[in-house]
Amino acid sequence: MTGPSERLHALATAATVHLLPAGGEDKPLWGSGFFVAPGWVLTAAHVLRQHLRADRELAFRVRGEGIDAAARLAEWLLTDPDRPVVPLDEDLALVRLLGDADEQPHECVWLADRAVRHSGPVRVYGYYPEPPHTRARAVDAEINGHEDEYGLIIRPDVDFPAGVSGGPLLDPATGAVVGLVKSRRRQQDGGKAVAIAALRRFGETYRAVVAAHDRWHGTEPVSESGDNWIDQQSGPVADAGAGWTPADRREALSLLATLPAPPDAPTVEALATRARSGTRLPGPPPDLRTWRDGYGLLYEGAHPLDPLAFLRYLRFVDAYVRARGEPCAPLGAWIERRLRRDPRREMHAFVRDVQLPDELGAAPAERAGRVVIPYPGPGEGPTVAVLLDPVIGSEPTRFFWQIWLDDGDGTGDPELHETDDSVHGRLPGELVQALRRPLGDLLRAKDRRDRPVPLEVALPAEHFDIAVHRWRFDDIAQLDDAGHLGARRRVVLRSLARRGDPDKLWTDRWQAMTARQRFVSWRTPQRGVVTTGRGYREAAVDRVPVMCRPAGRGPGRAALKLALENGHGVALWHIDGHATRTCAEDCDTLHAKAQELLGTLGSLAELPDRLRHLRQDISERRAGHTWAEPLALLYDDPRRPLPAEETETLDAPL
Template sequence: MSERGERLCELARAATVHLLSAEDDGRPLWGSGFFVAPGWVLTAAHVLRQHLAADPSVPFRVRAPGIDAEACLERWLLTEPSRPTVPPEEDLALVRLADVPGRHPHECVWLADRAGRHSGPLKACGYHPGPPETHFRIVDAEINGHEDTYGLIIKPDIDLPSGVSGGPLVDPDSGAVVGLIKSRRRQQDGGKAVAISALRRFGKTYREVMAAHDRWHGDEPMSPAGDNWIDLQGTPVADSGECWTPADRREALRLLAELPPPPDAPTVELLAKKARSSNLWPDGTPDLLTWRDGTGLLYEGGRPLEALTFLRYLKGVEKYTRARGGDCEALAGWIDKRLRKEPRRPMHDFVREVALPDALRPVPGERARRRVISYPGPGEGPTVAVLLDPVIGAQSPRFFWQLWYDDGEGQPTLYEADGSVHGFRPEGLVQVLREPLGRLLRAKDHDGRPVPLEVALPSVYFDTAVHRWRFDDIAQLNDTGHLGARRRVVLRALERRGEPDKLWSDRWQTMAGLRRFGSWRTLAEQAVPGSRDHRNAEGYRIPVMCRPAGRDPGRTAMRRALDNGHGVAFWHIEGHSSRACPESCDTLYAKVEELVCSVTSLAEIPDRLRHVRQDISDHEADCAWAEPVALMYDDPRRPLPPEEAEPLDAPL
C-alpha cells in the first residue's frame, strides 16, 4: 500500500466505530458504523433491527479508541422492520450520540458530492469481534456489479470478516467513502454494500447531517497524525486556477452549507444545467436535496469540470439566495476571490454575468399566491404521468402501472414500472404508488409550482377519483393532502397513446389559438349528441357531462368526444341515476361555464380547476360543485409513450 493509502486508512480507522449493548455485559458487538458528521454515526439498519425493532428508543453504546458514548437511533429507512430481508435502499440508519456535541472529539469521513455508484477496488473497514477482543479490520475489496438503485456487489473472492456490516467502504482513488458494507455472502466469499447516495433518502435529516459534515471539513480539522481527508484526495496537480481542486470543493461546500437550503430539486437542477450551458450530465438525475448535490452534477465521469463551471453554479445559487433576501456575502466574496486565480480573464464574465432562469425569478406578493400557472406544452416544462394498463382477462378490474417523466425537451423516460404478477385493484393503487410516485413528484416539484400529474387509463375507467388521492397519512390540519388541491391533476385516454390522429391534432391546434371558451352541455336528459355533432362542434365549446364517463349515457358521450378529436372535457364522476337532471346539474353546468369563461388560454384550465379544489380544501363556500368533477386534458402535442409490443395479460 502507498504512503497516501496508508494515511487514508488511518483516517478511516479513526472515524469507524462499533455498536454494542448499553449494559456492556460482555455480549458481542452488534456491528460497525462510522462518523459522517460531529455526533452522527451512519450504520446498516439491519445491524440495529434485531435489538431495536420492539423499541427503537432503547439507548446503546458507540465505541472506538478514545470514544465510549451513549447513543440512540435517530432515524432508519426501514418500512417494515419485521421483513426477513432488508433491501439495499432501506438498509441505512443514522445514530446520534446522546452526549453534548464536542464532548467526544472524533474524526469524520469525507462523503463526495457526486451520487454515482462506484466500481473497482476499495478498502472495506469495520470491527471484528475477536478473539481475543474486538479489533479494527481493513481488507481489500472490489465492486464488480450493481443491484437495483443503490446496491453494490462485492467481488466473490473477498473474505469479509464478521462484524464489519455497517462499516465504510473507502475509495483510495478519490479519497472518499463511497458505500456502506451491507452483508457477507452466506457460506461463500464476497458480499453486498449500499451506495452512499442512499443517504439522500433521509430527506430533511440528510440536509442537516450534510451541512454539519461540510462545516466540520471546512474548518480543516487535522487528525493526530496531522492529516485531513481533503489533502489526500486525488493526484496532486499544479494549481493553475483553471482546475476545480479538492480545496476549492471543501470551501465551496462549507459556504453552501451556511445558506438556506434550496426549496426543491428542480431549482438545483436548473442552476446546474445553466452552469453547464445546458449540456446535460450522463446517467440521469439523482435526488437533489441540497446545494452541494448540485455541484455533484458538474462532473464528467469521476472528474470535475473546469473551475468556471463550478463558479457559474455558485454564482447562480448566490443570485437565487440574494433575490429572496438571504445573506450570501461570504459566498459572493469567495467567488470573486477564487475568480481572480483563474488566468483566463476574458472568460470571467462567463461567471459574473450569470442570470437566473425565468422560472427561478421571484414573483411578488399576491400575484405569486394565486397566479394561474399555464399547463406546459412541448418545450414548456415537465409533466409526470401514471399509465394504468388494465390486466387483460382479469375477472375484476386490475391494473399494471408505469411512472413516466417528461421534461418537455425530448422523449419521456420510464421512471419506474410495476413489478407485480397480478396487477392491482383500483382501491389498492394509492397505497402501491405512494412511495414511488411521491418520490418522483418531490424530486420534480418547484417551490410553489408543483409538477402536473397526468393519469392515463382507458376512458371506461375515467371515473377513478385520482384527484382525491392522498399520499400523506399525517398532514397539517389545513392541508388535506389531496393531489387535486396541490397540483394540476388531469386524465388522459390510454387508447390514444402513440401517434395522434388528425381530428384530435386539428381541434387542439384550433383551441390553442383561442382566447375565449364556453361549455357545451352534451347530455340533455338521456339524449347524447351524435358523432356529427361532436365533430362539427365549434372549437371554443368544451364538453361537460353531469353523468359518469364509465356508464351510459356518459360512456357513449365520452366515446364520441374522443373519436371526434376532443381533448378537453369535464364530467361528474358519480352523477345521478335518474332520467331527469336534478337542480344540482344546473349548478354544475353554470359553474363550469363560469370557470371556462374566466380563462384566456386553453392551458389555464387545469390550474383554474386546481384553485377551486384548493378552495374546497380550505372550506370556502360555493365550491362544493367541483369536488366530484374530473377533467380530461389530453394534449396531442405531447403524446403518451407507445404501447408495449406484448399485451399485459392476466397470469394463468
C-alpha cells in the first residue's frame, strides 16, 4: 500500500488490540479486538467465553499500541455459554476499560454505517499467537459470500491463526470497518466473519457505544502520526464536487449522536423512506435502533445518494425531535450551512419544506387523571370470558357460545354463567344480539366505578378477525359511556385451541415477558423473510408480533398460527388490513404507532388498558388515534387457562 491507504492502515493497526490474562505475562494470547469508542473494545464472544464462563466479572488486559489497561466484559450476546458452537449472530462481546477512558487515549476505528453487508476486498487485522505481540498484522482477503443474517464468508485463499479472532475487517475502498473475524474454516483456508451490523443486537448498549463513537470522531481527533481517520477515507463515499463527503458524514452523524434516541425502528424507517422519496430498500429492513441506522439506508450499494437526500433525512429528524420539545439548534444550523454549499438553489425546497406526517407529529399529552389499569393475573380481580365454539360442518360458520366468570379471588375455578340454547348456533352477525342480555347484564353487575371488568373472547385463530371490540350492547349509550365494548373495557382475544393445561413453550415465554418492563414491536411476517417456527420459538421475549394484515387469511393466518404454536401469548394485528404480501406506506405508519404504544408500557399487564385508552379517544372523536381502531389484541395468559374442552363434539344438526 502507498499514500493514503498506507496511512489508513496505520490507523487501523493502532486501533487493533489483543486480549490477555491479568498480570505481567505476555501469554497466553486470548485473541484480538479493536476500539470502537473511547474505552470500548469489540471482540468475538468465543475469544472470552472459555476464560469468563465461570466468572464474567474476571478482570483481564487489553493491550495495543500505546495502551496496556485492565478491562472487564461489559456484555456479550451469548445466550448459552456452554453451547459447543457459538452462532454467528451471538459471537460478539463488548469490553470496557477500567478507569477513566479520557486518561487512556487511543485510536478508534470508523464503523460502517451502510445498511448492506459488505462484499469484495477487505484487510483483516489481528495479533498472531506467537510472540512478540508488539504490533497487529494485516492480510488482504475477500468477502465472497454471506450466511444467515450477519455472516460474512472469507474466500478460502488465506489462513488465519487463532489469535486473529475478534480482529477488524477494513474495507479499503470506503475506509470503514465492516466486520470482525469469527473463525477459520474447518479443514480449509479462509474463514467466517460477523458483519458490524450485528453490533445493533446489544440494544441500549449499542446506542450508547455508537453515539460515543460518532461524538469522538466528530471532534476530529488526530493520531500521533498527524492523521485523522475520516481525512484518509476515499472511494465511493467521497465523490467530488457536490457529492456527500466523508467529512459531511462525520459532521452529520456527530450531530445525530447528540439527540435523544428514536422511539422505535418503524419511526426511523419511515423518515428514511420519506428522505428517499418513498423508495424502500429491497428485502426486510435492518434493525434500526438509532438515527445513524436510518442514515445508513441512504445508499445504493456502496454509493451515497444525492446530498439532498441526506439533508432531507436530517431535516425530518430535526423536525421530529423539535416536535417533542427537545432542542436541536446545532443540527438545524448545520443543515442550513451545508445546504448553502449546494449550487442547485431551485432544489433546496426539497429539504427546507419537509413536513412530518400527521402520525409522526407531536405526541399527544397524556390526559389528566387517566389511570392505566393492569390486566388481572390469577387472584388479582374478576374477568369474564366468552367462548365461541364453531359448529362442526356448518357453512357458513356458526358458533355456540358460553359465558364464564372468574371471580378473581384465587379461591376457585371459573364458573359457567350461561350457555347458548340455540339449535343451530349463531352466525357472527347474530352474536351481539344473542349476547346482549346475558353478557351485558353480567358485565354491568361486575363492573366497579372507573374499573370495568375485562372481557376475554376465545375462538379459533382463523376467526380472530371478528371485530369483537366494535360490539355495542346499548342502543343508546349513557353520556359517560363510550358505547363500544373496546372503548368501555379491556377486550382481548384468546385461542380456543389452548383450552385446558398450558404447554411449556407458552408458559415459559409468558413468565419471561411478565418480568420485562420494555417491549418492542416485531413486524411479522417480515418483508422478504420466511420466518419458520424456530424463528418464532427463539424470538426475544420482549418482542410482540405486530401484523398489518388480518389474522384469518393469507400470510397473516400462517404467521399467527406459527406464533401460537411456538408459545406466543401476545400479538397485535389489523383486522381490516391487506391479505396480500405487499405492504403500503400506511403499514409503516401502523408499525411505527404500534411501537409507540408498546413504548408506553411499564409492564405487559398495561397493554390491554393502553389500547382501550386509544379506542376511547377514537370513540370520543379525539384526533390522532384512528390508526388503532382496527387493531385486535391477543392477550392469552396461561396462568388462567380456559376451561377444558367438553368431550362432546358440537355437530351441525341434520
